[in-house]
Amino acid sequence: MSATIHEVIDERFRDLIIGSAQLEQIYTGCRWAEGPVWFKDGDYLLWSDIPNHRMMRYQPDGTVSVYRANSNFSNGNTRDRQGRLVSCEHGSRRVTRTEYDGTITVLADRFEGKRLNSPNDVVVHSNGGVWFTDPTYGILTDYEGFQAEPEQATRNVYRLDPDSGHLTAVATDFLQPNGLAFSPDENRLYVADSGSSHKLDHPRMIRVFDVVDGKTLANGRTFCTLDSGIPDGMRVDVHGNLWTSGGPAVHCYAPDGTLLGRINVPEGVANLTFGGPRGNRLFITATTSVYAIYLAVSGAQKP
Template identity: 40%
Template structure:
């Protein structure tokens, strides 16, 4: 007779892991192509590159990150409380962690460990590379007070963990659980895994996405307080911008300055490529900006994009978290 698991369910009653069977990748036939606004972008991506559909049927895809050691894309389905993986070798999608505590952003550290933002437990947690067992909470409080609901996370070249801490996960039941903030600020933080030092670097209305330049000397943070207007009982803020902070030669960070602003939706998540270009999510797809903040192009989609990342075995694929789907488009370089 099967012995029940610790939650009281027999093994044959537990859900399976497979979400997409192995097989070929379909193309989105409705995709009308990449809009090239600056000729330099044409060297990186073709205007006729097809949009690939890797996975469908999620509720809200977030936190995509390429895990090279396993040749897979990890991504969160926040309301479904799942961390899933798309495998490059055969195109299958499996759940690798369920249930999560409303996991959102994810990042891979140099040692292969996976760092997560959890709305439910209101913490930054860590898994080993194989993601075996429950993630271990690492950062839970700031100056003795519980964090709000960490949203996005990035690993700097020096190994530091950067994360944002808005209130979305404690204001939206579908993203976490309702709670009063213990902190009177909404901030971006730097955590040093070697010393466990936690620094509050800058405050925003509602910090959301976070990314760093390739060398780590420039920090990008989006403030999407306008999205609070989507939450019952809250008023929309005024911000839908990406801000930039620069470090001086002593490692001290300057004040945030506005880098770019999206006209449709808001820049939820984004990444910086090796050229220093910012690839940002928005309500109408992905927008690409030069290091100087000049628009280079647009990847139009008929879904709200929440986040994105670069990856694939040749690191020439852009993975896109687009509402209920995981999409991808291949780059030239």
């Protein structure tokens, strides 16, 4: 069974996986599971079930409960450097932060006076800057949000300044920007372009940018092109390897863009995150279910 789970393409992949580790389905019953984020201090996983308009919580004893009903069709989630939940909401077309007392603060909902499309995924830099993608998936239909015409001329990657609250479009040439992740040293930003979901001849690519002074991007280029599936959510491990969703698999790429291997999953994968007490358990949101598997490597950002 492990041979079908772990697909080794480059021998370096063997150092990242545990051959005897099994892929566990820890929950099923979603319509489109997305946005997993691990809370080490609370010992639980949160994720979004977008069409069901809710966020779910998993605890290691197997308990699963609704964390937030009426989630505004939340999608991607992360934690800021103070441990607060930061979420992208399709329904309200905004990025929010959940404060320690449970109240919700709106971080961004407009750019240059016009509504955002439908914020999709989000990461926070060590300097506090909030970076997020803004494709149109949440306004294409009423399934994952509310159907509407886009007000933005382009589908951008944004940075929200933590001090001024100023929102800057740091990349404007994507067809559909999606998952994003910083390299361990934060000198690189990886961004998935999932435009092939609706334009079949569009490259299934992940791009990489140099991060300048922690605030702007330069030297955008293709990092890799998936030979199957569409790139979506992603995370980076402590060695700088990029783990990304794409079809019914998690794909692992070395920092030089070489495909090292895959973890095959029974359903289409949307997103993933590292978690568990040691950060070496990979949680995978895949269509109707959430899966987990132990690895021989931990995530770069401590949960």
